[in-house]
Amino acid sequence: xxxxxxxxxxxxxxxxxxxxxxxxxxxxxxxxxxxxxxxxxxxxxxxxxxxxxxxxxxxxxxxxxxxxxxxxxxxxxxxxxxxxxxxxxxxxxxxxxxxxxxxxxxxxxxxxxxxxxxxxxxxxxxxxxxxxxxxxxxxxxxxxxxxxxxxxxxxxxxxxxxxxxxxxxxxxxxxxxxxxxxxxxxxxxxxxxxxxxxxxxxxxxxxxxxxxxxxxxxxxxxxxxxxxxxxxxxxxxxxxxxxxxxxxxxxxxxxxxxxxxxxxxxxxxxxxxxxxxxxxxxxxxxxxxxxxxxxxxxxxxxxxxxxxxxxxxxx
Amino acid sequence: xxxxxxxxxxxxxxxxxxxxxxxxxxxxxxxxxxxxxxxxxxxxxxxxxxxxxxxxxxxxxxxxxxxxxxxxxxxxxxxxxxxxxxxxxxxxxxxxxxxxxxxxxxxxxxxxxxxxxxxxxxxxxxxxxxxxxxxxxxxxxxxxxxxxxxxxxxx
Numbered sequence: 001x002x003x004x005x006x007x008x009x010x011x012x013x014x015x016x017x018x019x020x021x022x023x024x025x026x027x028x029x030x031x032x033x034x035x036x037x038x039x040x041x042x043x044x045x046x047x048x049x050x051x052x053x054x055x056x057x058x059x060x061x062x063x064x065x066x067x068x069x070x071x072x073x074x075x076x077x078x079x080x081x082x083x084x085x086x087x088x089x090x091x092x093x094x095x096x097x098x099x100x101x102x103x104x105x106x107x108x109x110x111x112x113x114x115x116x117x118x119x120x121x122x123x124x125x126x127x128x129x130x131x132x133x134x135x136x137x138x139x140x141x142x143x144x145x146x147x148x149x150x151x152x153x154x155x156x157x158x159x160x161x162x163x164x165x166x167x168x169x170x171x172x173x174x175x176x177x178x179x180x181x182x183x184x185x186x187x188x189x190x191x192x193x194x195x196x197x198x199x200x201x202x203x204x205x206x207x208x209x210x211x212x213x214x215x216x217x218x219x220x221x222x223x224x225x226x227x228x229x230x231x232x233x234x235x236x237x238x239x240x241x242x243x244x245x246x247x248x249x250x251x252x253x254x255x256x257x258x259x260x261x262x263x264x265x266x267x268x269x270x271x272x273x274x275x276x277x278x279x280x281x282x283x284x285x286x287x288x289x290x291x292x293x294x295x296x297x298x299x300x301x302x303x304x305x306x307x308x309x310x311x312x313x314x315x
Numbered sequence: 316x317x318x319x320x321x322x323x324x325x326x327x328x329x330x331x332x333x334x335x336x337x338x339x340x341x342x343x344x345x346x347x348x349x350x351x352x353x354x355x356x357x358x359x360x361x362x363x364x365x366x367x368x369x370x371x372x373x374x375x376x377x378x379x380x381x382x383x384x385x386x387x388x389x390x391x392x393x394x395x396x397x398x399x400x401x402x403x404x405x406x407x408x409x410x411x412x413x414x415x416x417x418x419x420x421x422x423x424x425x426x427x428x429x430x431x432x433x434x435x436x437x438x439x440x441x442x443x444x445x446x447x448x449x450x451x452x453x454x455x456x457x458x459x460x461x462x463x464x465x466x467x468x469x470x
């Protein structure tokens with residue numbers, strides 16, 4: 001496997017260091033060839049930067065990509081926004097040589113060069129494609145049989161397709177496959193691919209953002225899933241923090257929100273403390289209790305089976 | 316000015332089609348949000364009134380419309396252009412300006428939460444590219460100023 005750098009972005013280190021912890025723990029335990037780079041800036045964020053200055057948006061993204069290009073690394077991000085922005089910028093420069101030259105003439109003055117040789121991917125499709133079922137199943141000690149998950153893909157994990165090319169943009173499958181490899185059930189639901197709506201919180205429209213969060217949370221509440229699982233800090237903000245704010249106002253949904261690496265880490269035998277699960281605003285205790293209960297029941301079953309086998313029972 | 320940003324031929328087909336209305340999350344869940352009305356006004360030359368509307372900021376840039384669109388165009392191109400024109404006139408939510416200000420000062424939209432990192436036992440974050448970014452920003456601005464001057468001289 002080619003060595004890759006992790007692009008943390010701004011939101012994870014600033015607002016959710018426990019997500020960074022969860023990702024680090026999993027990458028480390030898996031023994032993957034990962035590294036970090038000096039000198040990254042904001043990816044940059046689309047709705048705030050691209051709407052004001054497209055040229056600067058492209059230039060800043062090209063500079064970030066140039067850092068991994070130079071070192072011959074690939075780039076993987078646990079943030080959907082970052083990877084989508086970087087891939088879109090890379091795609092734009094690949095089809096516009098004049099623009100690419102112009103960007104490189106500016107980057108040259110700070111000693112950098114964009115080639116676009118680095119592969120860019122989001123953590124979830126990366127785990128699906130590059131780490132793969134064999135290695136993932138080999139690394140896990142426990143599974144999630146009997147647990148029902150609502151996957152929230154996060155729009156920018158696989159959109160726009162022309163830039164990311166990592167899954168079907170309108171009917172993605174890879175996150176579902178990963179949950180299946182971990183033994184969990186991915187529940188199909190009507191609003192599964194609907195945007196979280198957190199973007200509205202960035203343009204002073206908090207009540208509308210909550211309205212969007214409600215759409216999904218209400219449906220999941222009625223379906224009775226054990227947890228929502230996602231891999232994007234903005235979506236996490238929307239469903240964990242904003243769900244908590246609504247809960248404080250008396251509107252309760254009770255949907256624990258897990259990061260993809262939280263789930264993988266638990267299956268690999270990491271403790272909830274190690275993964276920072278206590279820092280989620282919506283308590284994950286109920287989820288963990290059910291999981292322990294199911295595991296304990298299965299252990300008893302297994303033990304009984306073995307005892308009976310020893311006694312010569314035909315099973 | 317708007318013609319620089321939008322392909323009116325594609326947009327005309329957009330106005331006739333409107334298939335993405337049924338997959339757009341904002342159309343589905345935000346009352347009164349309808350890019351078809353914006354596109355109609357762009358084509359008929361009356362788009363200015365939308366620059367002050369909160370609706371142009373309600374496009375979530377989720378790219379659902381782009382992926383569904385047989386022209387690979389979708390509502391989002393029209394909405395992005397409206398936001399671009401609005402910000403050029405200085406009309407935007409205060410939060411957008413705050414984000415922009417922080418970005419051009421620090422190269423980031425948030426600084427690592429050091430206290431929390433320490434408690435979690437996380438290592439020191441790698442140094443950011445702030446200094447280099449600020450130099451690059453100065454170079455970029457200088458180029459733009461030169462281009463503008465060149466353009467004016469030509470005229």
